[in-house]
Amino acid sequence: MFHRQDADATTGGSGKRSLRSLPMADGQTIGKLRLPLPPTRKVNRREAPANRTAVQAFPGCRNGYADGRISGAVCCERIVQVETRSKRKDQKPEHSKRTHRPASAFRALEFWISDCRAALAMTCLFGIWSLEFGISPLLVVLLLLLGGLCAPVGPNRQYAGPTERPAGLLAYYSYPKQPIEPNLALKARKRQYDILFLEFPSALNVFSNENIKIDYYVCTTPSQDVSQASRPRCEGGTAFPPPGPDGHDPNAPRRAYEPRRPTVLMLPISGGIDFSVESFARLFVRHGINCALVHNRRVNIRDTKSAEQVEAYFRQTVLDNRQVLDYLVTRPDVDPNRIGCLGLSLGGIKTSLVAAVDDRIRCAVLGLAGGSMADITMHSRLGGLRDYVQELLARKVEPALIHGELAQKVRTDPLQLAPYLDARDTLMFLAAFDRVVPTWTGKQLRQALGRPRTVYLLAGHYTSFLYLPYAHWESLCFVKRRFNLN
Incomplete structure (x- = not known):
């Protein structure tokens, strides 16, 4: 029989457990032969009493360890048996402790x-x-x-919430309240929705004297949770004649349905309402969300002689859209607690302004937006804007003077109003190679907003239309989540 040496002597200083010299039962040794020994193991004290007695019967087993006073082979064999039984009964396999979560x-x-x-x-x-x-x-x-190169980022998990709007801010964008009775006309009739054209005068004009014009996409299909008794409801306050005896008067709008539906304000690009914003409206209204497309006021960049006029234009934008909200909340087919806003390019910039000022906007989608207006003006590659800046530079006007004038006098600026917009209710789309609204200005706006959920598109400003179906899907899902829609 072999006798085991002290545990420290078996390591040899290298951490490997082997025998330097194994004494025989009669005191002889094997010499310099190095043989591996089973590692010293701790005896599991939770083992059955019979096993515990078998181990304690050996006086050389101190606290479950083997030493050289007894037969090392016998003690190690007994300890290994106890440890093996304990593993089978009390211990789980080592791999079961892993969470199996990927990196x-x-x-x-x-x-x-x-x-x-x-x-x-x-x-x-x-x-x-x-x-x-x-x-x-x-x-x-x-x-x-x-x-496949769409990279969603965010939102910021440590966002603390928006800043409270000061009284002076609300006073600056206030206007005389008055009843709104728009002129209505049926513009188009589709299978699932009608398109109404609405027009009414603005209560306050600080830029130009134009009426507010809206293309209103109203859903005409009943909701799933509508009872038969409450389904038909004529639109209140309309100037249309009632349907004829056959119920198919082509000049009359279709009947609206209860309950009130969520509604999204949609603001177009600088060129006006085009296929891109109309495609969003058609998609949303087919999913039971009414859409109000607000027309831009006519403006010529070359007629803008000062920074004060730039400020007047964007302030007028906020005033007009707030009046549109005043009208929408009075309609029987609009849920005043579920109103959103969506805009592309210049419309995205306007969306950030309107949603920051008016708390009736519960969610906002900013497509290809940026800030500040001074940075966009000086660095944009938009044809008309770039030519206008080049004309000013040709007149020996310093670039720093143009930038400073806009930064100082344009108060209605996305960066200045960004703290009042809730980043948790905001979705942004940024083009990685945008030179019309430079990408770095969009990142500035994102940082000022509190880093909301942002989708980066591997495209420029105009080539981003290739991602239009993806933007449709992402925006619709975002709005539905915010409005608790299935």
Whole structure:
């Protein structure tokens, strides 16, 4: 039989447990032969009494460890048996203690792929259409890669909330309250919605004397939670004649349905209402969300002679849209507690202004927006704006003077009003190569807002229309979550 040496002597100073010299039962040794020994193990005291007695019967087992006063092989064998039984009964396998959660990089990749599925589906469909029209397969591959490059970021988990609006701010954007009785006309009739054209005068004009004009997309399909008794309800306050005896008067609007529906204010690009903002309105109204497209006031950049006129234009924008909200909350088909705002490009800048001033806006989608107005004016590649700045520079006007004048006198600025907008109710889209509203100005606005959820698109300002289906899906899901819609 072999006798085991002291545990410290078996390590040899290297941490490996082996025998330097194993004494025989009669005192002889094996010499310099190094043989591995089973590691010293702690005896589990929770073992059955029979096993505990078997181990304690050996006087050399101190606290469950073996030493050289007894047969090392016998003691180690007994300890290994007890330890093995204990593992089988009391201990779980080592791998079961792991959480099996992937690394953070893989979780981020998983989240990114799930958010990009709509863009990938869009590019696949576009690729099929491209092949049908004979476009190069290489272009299709590039479009497929482009569709997957949407990078959602945020929101900031440590965001503390918006700043309270001061009384002076609300007074600056106030106007005389008056009853609003718009002129209504049926512009178009679709299977699921009607498009009404509304026009009424503004209560306060600080920029130009124009009426406020709206294209109102009103859903005409009944909601799922509407009872048969409360479904039909004629629109109140309209100037349309009632339907004829057959109930199919083409000049009369369709009947609205209860309950009140959520409504989104939509603000177009600088060129006015185009297919992009109309596509958002058609999508939203098909999902039971009314949309009000507010027309831009006519403005010529070359007629803007001073920074005061720039301030008057954006202040007028806030005043007009607040009056649109005044009218919408009086309609029987609008839920005043579920009103949002969405804008693209210049409309995105206006959305940040309106949502920051008026607390009736419960959620906002800012598409390709930025701030400040001074930075955008000086660095934008928009044709008309760039030419206007070049004309001023040709007259020996210093760039610092132009920037300083705009920064000082334009109070209605996205960066200045950003602290009053709740980042938790805001969604942003930024183009990585935007030169019309430079990307770094969009990042400035995002930082000033408190870093809301932002989707970065691998495109420029105009090529971002390739991501329009993805922007549709992301915006609709965001608004539905904020309005608690299925």
